[in-house]
Amino acid sequence: MIPFPGATLFRYLSRVYGLNLLALSFILIGIVALFDLIELLRRAAKYEDVGFPLVLRMEFLKLPELMMTIAPFAVLFAGLFTFWQLSRRQELVVLRSSGVSVWQFLTPVVSVALLVGVLIVTILDPISAAFYSRYDVLEKTYLKREKSNVIALFDEGFWLKQMTDKGHAILHADRIEMPDWRLHDVMILFFDENDAFTERMDSPSAQLKSGNWLLKEAVLNVPGYPFRKSAQAMIPTNLTLNDIEESFSAPQTMGFWSLPSYIETLDATGFDSTRLRIHFQELLALPFLFASMIFLAACVAMRQSRQGGSFSFILIGVVAGFVVFFMSNFLQALGVSHQLPIFLSAWSPAMLSTLVGVSILLSLEDG
Structure with missing residues (x-):
């Protein structure tokens, strides 16, 4: 001793x-x-x-x-x-x-x-x-001088804000299937440059491929017009899978007390x-x-x-x-x-x- x-x-x-x-x-x-x-x-x-x-x-x-x-x-x-x-x-x-x-x-x-x-x-x-x-x-x-893409993960699902030619879009998915990166129960809200809502698109699934979000059986709703169905729709994006993964794993932005619950959320959603x-x-x-x-x-x-x-x-x-x-x-x-x-x-x-x-x-x- x-x-x-x-x-x-x-x-x-x-x-x-x-x-x-x-x-x-x-x-x-x-x-x-x-x-x-x-x-x-x-x-x-x-x-x-x-x-x-x-x-x-x-x-x-x-x-x-x-x-x-x-x-x-x-x-x-x-x-x-x-x-x-x-x-x-x-x-x-x-x-x-x-x-x-x-x-x-x-x-x-x-x-x-x-x-x-x-x-x-x-x-x-x-x-x-x-x-x-x-x-x-x-x-x-x-x-x-990067365009403002915001990615967040909560218990309620995956949220993403990306810039578009006409303004910005907010994407939400209830869950993510790994390792194929297939998003389920997808909703995309589109806004113009003045932050005014323009249209909404829903899809049972979506995938990020070659600079586009590929949505299956998409339904487009534009205020004042009847909804339109499409077997497949493409939404251009400047995001890559690596960008999304890195945004969730930047240690410098996560405090000690927040890490355990955030790690559990990542695991629950497949990241x-x-x-x-x-x-x-x-x-x-x-x-x-x-x-x-x-x-x-x-x-x-x-x-x-x-x-x-x-x-x-x-x-x-x-x-x-x-x-x-x-x-x-x-x-x-x-x-x-x-x-x-x-x-x-x-x-x-x-x-x-x-x-x-x-x-x-x-x-x-x-x-």
């Missing part, structure tokens, strides 16, 4: 690491946000109607998502800096010589990392999802929820990933305290952070492509990093 550190030591190490984490987070988010703002300004320079205030607003809406991205690096670098700071001031030497084990002085730092992870998942992630959804709309409207399931498991694993970053930081700090060399200390820490980052992305891609189970895809980075860190610390402690 690992002895719990004294209250004074716990508070001191927690405060030192917490302040370092806060400072490094501000520095990293400032650097990343500055480069991202420059990129947005470059893209906005093509359009005269996109001014600097709008670009600043877009960058502000994107900030929480950037914080989510840099959080693991901030945790790792703050851990590296904290242990380097303690080592430089000979505090680590004093702690070790007084009988404090590596596990005892790691406990406060790991506790702070776990707490930060929980706060990010439960508070920052929902805020990030809400902000990024708005940013995505602004980006498509002003920078990508592939793998990407969102992986994202949900990654959020659950995030506090433990942060803890593993502390173990890796402690490994680097303890080895370098024995061998010396500040440059190699920094270099090894940066390399460790990027290895974990790229490993996470690689395993996520394997999970999305169904080549790796969802649990392993999401939890492997945290588990492997922890195993490596703890193994090295055990060898250093016993050695």
Whole structure:
């Protein structure tokens, strides 16, 4: 059993690491946000109607998502800096010589990392999802200049709004049959450019093929005219199956608390929820990933305290952070492509990093 550190030591190490984490987070988010703002300004320079205030607003809406991205690096670098700071001031030497084990002085730092992870998942992630959804709309409207297609999925069925030559159309289907992408009990409402209703089309089934919605046994109702039946009708669209699938699986737009119910809705209507399931498991694993970053930081700090060399200390820490980052992305891609189970895809980075860190610390402690 690992002895719990004294209250004074716990508070001191927690405060030192917490302040370092806060400072490094501000520095990293400032650097990343500055480069991202420059990129947005470059893209906005093509359009005269996109001014600097709008670009600043877009960058502000994107900030929480950037914080989510840099959080693991901030945790790792703050851990590296904290242990380097303690080592430089000979505090680590004093702690070790007084009988404090590596596990005892790691406990406060790991506790702070776990707490930060929980706060990010439960508070920052929902805020990030809400902000990024708005940013995505602004980006498509002003920078990508895409036509406004809106796709939504509810318990009541599938809804889609797409632009047409004469205005826009709203499509509704009660259910979707996969993998053929056959929509059942379809209703399409047509509106002109002034949002005035023009006509309605009903069909027992429809499919998206070659840039058209193909409706079987369609019935067209135009106000003031008798309804017309057709064995087959075609509605042009600029949407593809990939566009629709991607709109349902964009993790950045779904908050932690909304994910479980939305995943259930996707499964009930036949859509592939793998990407969102992986994202949900990654959020659950995030506090433990942060803890593993502390173990890796402690490994680097303890080895370098024995061998010396500040440059190699920094270099090894940066390399460790990027290895974990790229490993996470690689395993996520394997999970999305169904080549790796969802649990392993999401939890492997945290588990492997922890195993490596703890193994090295055990060898250093016993050695």
